[in-house]
Amino acid sequence: MNRNYLRNQLLELRNREQFYCPQCKEPVQLKIGHVMIPHFAHKKQSNCQQSFSEGETAIHLLGKSQLYEMFRKLHLNVHLEPYLPALSQRPDLLVEKKQQQFAIEFQCSTIPIPQIESRTSGYLQANIIPIWILKTPKDKQPYVDGIQQVKLSPFKQQFISYTQSHPQMITFNPETSTFLYFSHLLPIGGYRYIANVRHLSLDTQHFPFLNVTDPSEEEFFLYWQIWKRNRQQFLKKRLFLSKKGIQDPFLRACYFMRCHVENLPIFIGIPVSKTSNFSVCEAEWQMIWLMFLSEQGYNLDYLSSYIINEFTKRYPLLFINKHAEDSLRNYHKIIQKLSITQLNSKFDETALYQYVYVQFLAKL
Structure with a gap:
């Protein structure tokens, strides 16, 4: 990871945007120092007891910010880290379209699979559609577009979506502002799948997320x-x-x-x-x-x-x-x-x- 690149991206974002606490609605500061990881913080006079963005990496913060900007440009109602009291959960983003809510979770680290299942279940019970987006893994060989064999660990398999007509997994790389689609996944044993791999830039993304056409x-x-x-x-x-x-x-x-x-x-x-x-x-x-x-x-x-x-x-x-x-x-x-x-x-x-x-x- 190029830290200078990420820091410059966050500095540019801070100069361009104003951020607010999802709990008390007061303005918050995006702190970008050289010792601590970038994070949001209330101003000293604030009485808000709610903390957020704790322990997250710069790449996670940048990814959430880019996704937030993407949804805004698509003219969608989007909230950054809103607290959902009924669920005691805080998705990275909450998007609303045609009276339907979508919880966007941008996952940059490995977490226990039961935790993913529990959070997903909570969203569904509240009639919120969960969309998990995995940070694009840094594999030994960079993925190229086309039909190929891929390996997906049990953790990565948790991010396969079956809500569309065909199984697919979407990942996002904030460093290149690029989505990576693993579409029309076909299991062939163990961790191995055949997939149609496609890159899609942030600026050309749709929502609901683009469906790749069926292979001929x-x-x-x-x-x-x-x-x-x-x-x-x-x-x-x-x-x-x-x-x-x-x-x-x-x-x-x-x-x-x-x-x-x-x-x-x-x-x-x-x-x-x-x-x-x-x-x-x-x-x-x-x-x-x-x-x-x-x-x-x-x-x-x-x-x-x-x-x-x-x-x-x-x-x-x-x-x-x-x-x-x-x-x-x-x-x-x-x-x-x-x-x-x-x-x-x-x-x-x-x-x-x-x-x-x-x-x-x-x-x-």
């Missing part, structure tokens, strides 16, 4: 290629990662279906959900499911609520949430369209790709 079928082909490459790498390593041998449900499924791990047909492991609903990768739960059908004497394209319930009883640890059943149904829609009834069924991979693309564009 040609653009989605890049997703497909990245997915296939990751799938094959995973299958090559999977046999050596297991310490359970034949007790491993996935390896047992491969043995039962008489198929080598690296030679699974391409329709096993396809992405059918925009969220991670299973505790294992797609190739694993799909292979276990197909083995279960075979054990029960059904064709691979068979589906019923009864058999799904029996499957969940047999393998409860596979399921993370209730949406896992939706993933099973989405998977079978594709299997049935391809007329796949056994592992060696012939099918058109181009048709498989098109079905997955249609599923990818489906609304949440």
Whole structure:
């Protein structure tokens, strides 16, 4: 971080703007010294007991200030650090548009995930839409625009928004006044996602925040290629990662279906959900499911609520949430369209790709 750059930015902001205490409404000073971090302070004569902007970094202060100016230029009613007595919470910004309130939280440091969940829950109960914006992480390789594989830690995954038609994460870099969009996120296992990465300058931002257009079928082909490459790498390593041998449900499924791990047909492991609903990768739960059908004497394209319930009883640890059943149904829609009834069924991979693309564009 260039401290001189940040200090100059804050000095310019102080010369241009007047700030007020969100509690007592009195003018406050933006102090920018060389020892303490920049902060707001009441004047000596003030009797206000409410303190704010405590312990925040210069980059956090600058980011909030830039976002505040952005909303003002968009002619929106915006409040800086307002105190919400009913929630005992203070969002970084509170924006009002068409009688709807939005709590903007610009997160520059790592905090416990339960704290994020608690604050989010509080806003929603008060009919306030929370929008968390993560400070753009300084990764080893700067992100460039385009479709690519990205890694998102469990903490970063908390900032994925599912309020739009597709999962996306928005970050902001005050040093460059630039938003970074990770849109159309597709989980491919662990911390790995495929995303369409786009930079957007502060001056061209909209509110509600800009929705990136859906990728074309040609653009989605890049997703497909990245997915296939990751799938094959995973299958090559999977046999050596297991310490359970034949007790491993996935390896047992491969043995039962008489198929080598690296030679699974391409329709096993396809992405059918925009969220991670299973505790294992797609190739694993799909292979276990197909083995279960075979054990029960059904064709691979068979589906019923009864058999799904029996499957969940047999393998409860596979399921993370209730949406896992939706993933099973989405998977079978594709299997049935391809007329796949056994592992060696012939099918058109181009048709498989098109079905997955249609599923990818489906609304949440």
